Amino acid sequence: MTSTASATGSPHYPSPVSEQDYRERYRRSIESPEAFWREEAQQLQWMQPPQQVLKGRFGENHSHISWFEDGVLNACVNCVDRHLDTRGDKPAIVWEGDDPSHQRTLTYRQLHDRVGRFANMLRSLGVGRGDTVTLYMPMIPEAAIAMLACARIGAVHSVVFGGFSPEALASRIRDCDARVLITADISQRGGKQIPLKKYVDEALALEGTACIEHVLLVPCGDAPIDWKARDINASELIETHSPECEPEAMGAEDPLFILYTSGSTGAPKGLVHTTGGYLLYTAMTHREIFGLREDDVYWCAADVGWITGHSYVVYGPLANGATTFMFGGIPGGPPDYGRVGRVIDDHGITIFYTSPTAIRAMMGHGEHIMDSSRRDSLRLIGTVGEPINPQAWHWAHDVIGNGQCPIMDTWWQTETGGHMMAPLTDAENFKPGAAMRPFYGVRPALLDDQGNILEGEASGSLVIEGSWPGQARTIRGNHERFEQTYFSVFEGHYFTGDGAHRDADGDFWITGRIDDVLNVSGHRIGTAEIESSLVAHPAISEAAVVGFPHDVKGQGIYAYVTLMQEATASEALRQELVETVRRDIGAFARLDIVQWAPGLPRTRSGKIMRRILRKIAANEVDALGDTSTLTDPGVVDALIENRINR
Numbered sequence: 066m067t068s069t070a071s072a073t074g075s076p077h078y079p080s081p082v083s084e085q086d087y088r089e090r091y092r093r094s095i096e097s098p099e100a101f102w103r104e105e106a107q108q109l110q111w112m113q114p115p116q117q118v119l120k121g122r123f124g125e126n127h128s129h130i131s132w133f134e135d136g137v138l139n140a141c142v143n144c145v146d147r148h149l150d151t152r153g154d155k156p157a158i159v160w161e162g163d164d165p166s167h168q169r170t171l172t173y174r175q176l177h178d179r180v181g182r183f184a185n186m187l188r189s190l191g192v193g194r195g196d197t198v199t200l201y202m203p204m205i206p207e208a209a210i211a212m213l214a215c216a217r218i219g220a221v222h223s224v225v226f227g228g229f230s231p232e233a234l235a236s237r238i239r240d241c242d243a244r245v246l247i248t249a250d251i252s253q254r255g256g257k258q259i260p261l262k263k264y265v266d267e268a269l270a271l272e273g274t275a276c277i278e279h280v281l282l283v284p285c286g287d288a289p290i291d292w293k294a295r296d297i298n299a300s301e302l303i304e305t306h307s308p309e310c311e312p313e314a315m316g317a318e319d320p321l322f323i324l325y326t327s328g329s330t331g332a333p334k335g336l337v338h339t340t341g342g343y344l345l346y347t348a349m350t351h352r353e354i355f356g357l358r359e360d361d362v363y364w365c366a367a368d369v370g371w372i373t374g375h376s377y378v379v380y381g382p383l384a385n386g387a388t389t390f391m392f393g394g395i396p397g398g399p400p401d402y403g404r405v406g407r408v409i410d411d412h413g414i415t416i417f418y419t420s421p422t423a424i425r426a427m428m429g430h431g432e433h434i435m436d437s438s439r440r441d442s443l444r445l446i447g448t449v450g451e452p453i454n455p456q457a458w459h460w461a462h463d464v465i466g467n468g469q470c471p472i473m474d475t476w477w478q479t480e481t482g483g484h485m486m487a488p489l490t491d492a493e494n495f496k497p498g499a500a501m502r503p504f505y506g507v508r509p510a511l512l513d514d515q516g517n518i519l520e521g522e523a524s525g526s527l528v529i530e531g532s533w534p535g536q537a538r539t540i541r542g543n544h545e546r547f548e549q550t551y552f553s554v555f556e557g558h559y560f561t562g563d564g565a566h567r568d569a570d571g572d573f574w575i576t577g578r579i580d581d582v583l584n585v586s587g588h589r590i591g592t593a594e595i596e597s598s599l600v601a602h603p604a605i606s607e608a609a610v611v612g613f614p615h616d617v618k619g620q621g622i623y624a625y626v627t628l629m630q631e632a633t634a635s636e637a638l639r640q641e642l643v644e645t646v647r648r649d650i651g652a653f654a655r656l657d658i659v660q661w662a663p664g665l666p667r668t669r670s671g672k673i674m675r676r677i678l679r680k681i682a683a684n685e686v687d688a689l690g691d692t693s694t695l696t697d698p699g700v701v702d703a704l705i706e707n708r709i710n711r
């Protein structure tokens with residue numbers, strides 16, 4: 066790439082798509098969806114090409130939404146075997162561990178070998194079509210290999226982020242009835258070690274986890290491992306298996322994986338993604354939104370435990386035959402805040418996909434952290450997970466990207482499978498902080514509280530009209546909850562849970578969650594999950610949790626806690642509560658603030674008024690709005706008086 070920032074500061078670099086091309090293609094995708102998607106489906110390698118495209122509609126028997134239903138394919142074949150003839154010696158996965166001296170590269174041919182052996186190893190343990198396998202892994206190539214091995218034999222993987230606690234792991238194993246657990250002894254990040262194996266042993270001692278027959282463990286650390294009878298050394302066993310492994314012929318609508326995510330109520334939901342539509346959609350969005358080129362070295366800094374890792378570390382890039390870089394450290398530090406730049410230089414990264422939180426973390430340490438790198442291989446930066454504030458956008462653009470890279474702010478969700486919005490336009494038209502435009506085939510709309518469609522410049526609830534191939538199809542074991550959560554809030558529309566603004570040009574700005582879901586450093590946490598952890602503590606009678614604006618994390622966690630009559634507030638109790646939530650959910654769910662609340666504001670029907678609690682937490686006490694429906698307005702005054710934040 067030769068372009069540079071112009072003297073006026075206005076960027077002159079190639080964008081993935083021109084304004085005109087986007088508009089034409091988008092129009093076609095909306096006007097003739099059947100033809101559009103039928104043609105796109107040819108990008109995959111099918112064992113039996115589909116005749117059908119979309120079946121079903123939201124709000125009308127939407128339980129039967131299906132894409133390419135009569136098509137037959139294998140996701141692993143699409144991600145690996147398909148490339149052997151043309152890209153056999155091209156790096157498929159390049160990995161650098163937390164320790165920079167730990168490096169590995171797997172070409173597509175080598176990946177094929179490892180995945181085949183891993184798949185045979187799983188089969189030898191009796192795992193097959195339709196069985197569920199839980200992964201609890203560090204960011205190592207084996208995480209991707211294990212996912213692909215499951216896909217090869219038709220097993221459904223359920224990846225649990227390595228930062229979750231044993232309790233959280235156990236509940237996710239229980240819910241999907243997993244037969245095998247794949248893990249490692251340790252996960253090393255930021256110079257610290259997370260004892261995965263110890264957590265696994267704790268999880269498997271908990272009720273309801275006896276479904277696990279075997280634990281396949283990939284040794285990563287130096288310390289001796291406490292092997293139990295159910296444990297198998299995966300690194301040894303794999304070598305006894307052949308690399309040749311016949312792939313299962315899967316229906317397009319057969320489940321590919323389950324991924325748990327938090328909602329506004331109840332326990333985390335196991336969202337089910339299926340094979341054909343998901344793979345097509347992730348590959349296509351990855352290719353088009355990043356304008357993928359054959360020689361790209363692409364780095365998505367997300368962990369495989371989240372949807373971003375599934376769609377844009379593993380499935381999308383590998384389906385496209387790209388080189389995907391996996392990083393075991395913490396992007397944006399600690400301990401080394403400028404390492405991102407050197408990783409980019411060392412590996413010649415051309416596309417860097419990260420989170421606003423990571424950008425803000427780097428920004429907080431000053432521009433000089435980038436002095437140790439040039440980053441001139443970079444041609445595009447992507448962001449995901451939360452709205453990006455203009456300051457962080459400019460820092461990413463000017464400092465990380467040397468003023469030469471478009472910033473693709475991608476808005477999407479675990480439920481959507483892949484990108485739903487991004488700045489699909491000429492670089493000159495980018496608006497820092499706006500995801501801007503729907504991807505092909507995606508029809509966003511804004512609704513008011515009564516469900517009326519808002520036209521023109523407006524703010525409201527963001528919904529999607531009509532299905533797209535990458536959408537989740539159900540919640541494992543609870544289809545009714547799926548319909549209730551996503552399709553009954555506004556009948557006939559997919560409810561995103563996000564608010565958005567559409568500006569006078571028709572471009573979208575995501576404003577954040579409008580339900581009781583928090584977004585802490587890009588990690589999605591349900592307030593209900595934190596509350597139920599808190600009220601299980603014997604000293605607590607009630608708890609209400611809300612988010613508040615946090616400079617680095619985007620949102621912090623603010624807990625209002627009412628004590629049992631006989632309990633007394635103390636620093637020790639506060640710390641105990643922080644620890645309780647950490648134990649039940651994970652270290653990333655750290656309570657930032659605990660306020661002792663003698664009472665909580667309620668409506669006459671007894672509902673806690675979270676709107677008011679959010680305002681108090683954000684220190685916007687002049688803008689409390691209508692408090693006339695409260696049973697006891699005095700409660701609010703007491704909370705304001707004792708508020709802790711700043």
Ligand code: WT7
Pocket residue numbers: 326372373448449450451452453474475476477478479480500561562563575576577578584587588589
């Ligand atoms: C929620 C989904 C999608 C992968 C990572 C998170 C927020 C995501 C953006 C963005 C503003 C964003 C939304 C969404 N979000 N991307 N570009 N701009 N907000 O997946 O854990 O399912 O969370 O993340 O609030 O609903 P997730």
